[in-house]
Amino acid sequence: MMGSATLQKITDISQKMASEIHLRSLRDSFIITVPFLVLAGLFIMVNYVFLDPKGWIASSLTSETLTSLRSVGDRILNGTMNILSLMLVILISWNIATKRKFATPVIPAMVSLAVFLVLMPNTLTLVPVGAERAVEVNGVISYGLTNAGGVFVAILAAVLATDLFLWISNSKRLQIRLGDDVPPMVAQSFQSMFSIMLTVLAFAIVAVAVHGIFHMEVNEIIQKAIQAPLVHLTTNLPGFLTLTTLTNLLFSLGIHPSGIINPILEPPLLVAMQENMAAFAKGEVPPHIIVLPFRDLYGHMGGTGTTLALLIALFLRSKMSSHKKFARTVLAPGIFNINEPVIFGFPVLYNPLIMIPFVIYPQINFIIAYFATQWGMVSKIVAYVPWSVPPLLSGWLGSGGDFRNVILQILLLMLGVMIYLPFLAAYERSLLSAKKQKLVNEIAENAQIGIAASEPKTQTAKTIILMCNEGMSTSIMARKMSQFAQSAGYPFTIYAINVGRLQEEYQKADLILLGPQLGYMRESICEEIGNRCPVQPLDAGYFSKLDGKAAVLAALPLFNS
Known part of the structure; x- marks a missing residue:
C-alpha cells in the first residue's frame, strides 16, 4: 500500500484542487447544463433516427408533416445544443461570484456575457443557402461560436471577466464615491456601472488589439492554441487512458475526481x-x-x-x-x-x-x-x-x-x-481465513446497540443535509433516514444536495453529512460555511448498507459537537 505520508500529500493536493473556486464553478456549471444536453441528444435521435426521411416512419407521412415534425427538433437543438457556450458563460460567472460572496452575482454574469459577445467577430464569412460562393455578413452571430465550439472562449471569458469585475468592484482606488448624501442603492448602482464599463471596455480593447496585431479574432486564437490541442489530447487514446486511470486511482483512494480530473477531461x-x-x-x-x-x-x-x-x-x-x-x-x-x-x-x-x-x-x-x-x-x-x-x-x-x-x-x-x-x-x-468478517459484524452490531441505548430521543426539530458530488447516492440514503426518523418520532428534516448547492442551503442545516466520497473535503467545507454547524462524513458502513436507522442514531450526538 501507498505510504501514509504520500497519501496525505495526495489528499491535501486533491482537497485544494477540489476546493479551488474556478474548478468548482466549472463543475457546478456543467452539471446544470446536463438536462439541456440530454434533451438535445433525445431530439437528435428523434429527428435523425425515428424521423429519418429514408426510414419506415417517413413512408407513412407526407413530406410537409415530416418537415413540420423535424422542425420541432431543430428548434429544440437551437435552444439547447447551439447555445451551450452562452449558458456556460453565465453559469460559470454566476457560480464564481456566488462563491466569492458577491452581493449581486447576476451583475458579473451579465458582464461576462457581454464580454463573450465583445470577443465575437464583427463580420462573418458565410455561404447562403443554395449559393456556391461565400459572402461577408455583418450583424449576425454563428451557432458555431455559441455551441460547444465556443466552450473554451466561454470559460475564459467568464473566469477573466468575473475576476476583473470583482477586483474593480473591491478596489477603493477604482471606485467613484458620490458622497454621503447619495442613497446607498444609487451609490451601489453607480459603482457597479463603473465596474461594468471598465471591464467590458478592457476586453473590447484587447479584442481590437489582438485582431490588429495577429489579424485573427480572439476566438480563433483560443480555438487553435487551447481548444483544439485539448480536444486532441482527450480524444487521443493514450491521453484519455492516462486521465481515466488517474480518475479510478483517486476514487479507490477515497478522493472523488469530480473537482480534480473532470474539469480537465x-x-x-x-x-x-x-x-x-x-x-x-x-x-x-x-x-x-x-x-x-x-x-x-x-x-x-x-x-x-x-x-x-x-x-x-x-x-x-x-x-x-x-x-x-x-x-x-x-x-x-x-x-x-x-x-x-x-x-x-x-x-x-x-x-x-x-x-x-x-x-x-x-x-x-x-x-x-x-x-x-x-x-x-x-x-x-x-x-x-x-x-x-x-x-x-x-x-x-x-x-x-x-x-x-x-x-x-x-x-x-x-x-x-x-x-x-x-x-x-x-x-x-483472506477474509475467511482470518475470520475478519465475523469480527466486523460483531463490532458493528455492538456499536449500533450502544448508540441506540445511550442516546435519548430528541424532540427538537432539526435539519440534516446530506451532500455528495451530484446528490444522487446521498438522496437514496436521505430517504432511508427520513423514513426511520418519521417512524421513530424524530422531528427531523433530511434531504440531499449536490456540492454546488452548499452556499444556498448550508444556513438551513443543523448538521451536514458528507458522502464518503467527499470526506476528504471536510475541512474546506467547514471553512466555507464558517463552522456554522457540524460537518461529518457519513459512516461508510451505514452508507454501503443504506442503513438509515443507524445513520440517524449516529447523528444524534453530532448536533452538540
Whole structure:
C-alpha cells in the first residue's frame, strides 16, 4: 500500500484542487447544463433516427408533416445544443461570484456575457443557402461560436471577466464615491456601472488589439492554441487512458475526481460530443471515437470501475452470505451507475485485491471499445447520454439506435465478471481465513446497540443535509433516514444536495453529512460555511448498507459537537 505520508500529500493536493473556486464553478456549471444536453441528444435521435426521411416512419407521412415534425427538433437543438457556450458563460460567472460572496452575482454574469459577445467577430464569412460562393455578413452571430465550439472562449471569458469585475468592484482606488448624501442603492448602482464599463471596455480593447496585431479574432486564437490541442489530447487514446486511470486511482483512494480530473477531461470531450452530434445531424461521418459518453458507456457501467461486473460476480460466485446480501442491497442504485456504496462499503477503498481490477479493467474496456469502433464493428457515439442512464439502454441511445453497441456492452460486462472473479475469490479467502468478517459484524452490531441505548430521543426539530458530488447516492440514503426518523418520532428534516448547492442551503442545516466520497473535503467545507454547524462524513458502513436507522442514531450526538 501507498505510504501514509504520500497519501496525505495526495489528499491535501486533491482537497485544494477540489476546493479551488474556478474548478468548482466549472463543475457546478456543467452539471446544470446536463438536462439541456440530454434533451438535445433525445431530439437528435428523434429527428435523425425515428424521423429519418429514408426510414419506415417517413413512408407513412407526407413530406410537409415530416418537415413540420423535424422542425420541432431543430428548434429544440437551437435552444439547447447551439447555445451551450452562452449558458456556460453565465453559469460559470454566476457560480464564481456566488462563491466569492458577491452581493449581486447576476451583475458579473451579465458582464461576462457581454464580454463573450465583445470577443465575437464583427463580420462573418458565410455561404447562403443554395449559393456556391461565400459572402461577408455583418450583424449576425454563428451557432458555431455559441455551441460547444465556443466552450473554451466561454470559460475564459467568464473566469477573466468575473475576476476583473470583482477586483474593480473591491478596489477603493477604482471606485467613484458620490458622497454621503447619495442613497446607498444609487451609490451601489453607480459603482457597479463603473465596474461594468471598465471591464467590458478592457476586453473590447484587447479584442481590437489582438485582431490588429495577429489579424485573427480572439476566438480563433483560443480555438487553435487551447481548444483544439485539448480536444486532441482527450480524444487521443493514450491521453484519455492516462486521465481515466488517474480518475479510478483517486476514487479507490477515497478522493472523488469530480473537482480534480473532470474539469480537465470533460470540457474538451463535450466539444467532441457536440462535433459528433452536428456531423450526424448533417449526414456526415462523426469525427471522434472518444467523446464524453464514451467513458460512461464502456468504462463506467454500474459506476466508476464498472462495478456492475463486480456485483454480478458476487451473485455468481461469492462464498460469503454477507457479500451476496450486500450485492442485493446496492444492485438497484448500481444499475443507474451509482456505486459509492460499493466503493466505500464493499469496500474498493484501500483494498489492494479489488483496487487492481477497479483501476485496470475499465482501461481494457476502453481499448476494446476504441478499436471496435475504429474497425466499424460498432457505431460511433452520436447522441449525448447522461451518466445515470443504465447500461445497454445507454449503448442503444448513444449510438443512435445501433444494437451492436449494446452487444459490445454485454460482452464487456462478461469480460469484467471474469476479471473480477479471481480477485474476489482471493479477497474472500483472506477474509475467511482470518475470520475478519465475523469480527466486523460483531463490532458493528455492538456499536449500533450502544448508540441506540445511550442516546435519548430528541424532540427538537432539526435539519440534516446530506451532500455528495451530484446528490444522487446521498438522496437514496436521505430517504432511508427520513423514513426511520418519521417512524421513530424524530422531528427531523433530511434531504440531499449536490456540492454546488452548499452556499444556498448550508444556513438551513443543523448538521451536514458528507458522502464518503467527499470526506476528504471536510475541512474546506467547514471553512466555507464558517463552522456554522457540524460537518461529518457519513459512516461508510451505514452508507454501503443504506442503513438509515443507524445513520440517524449516529447523528444524534453530532448536533452538540
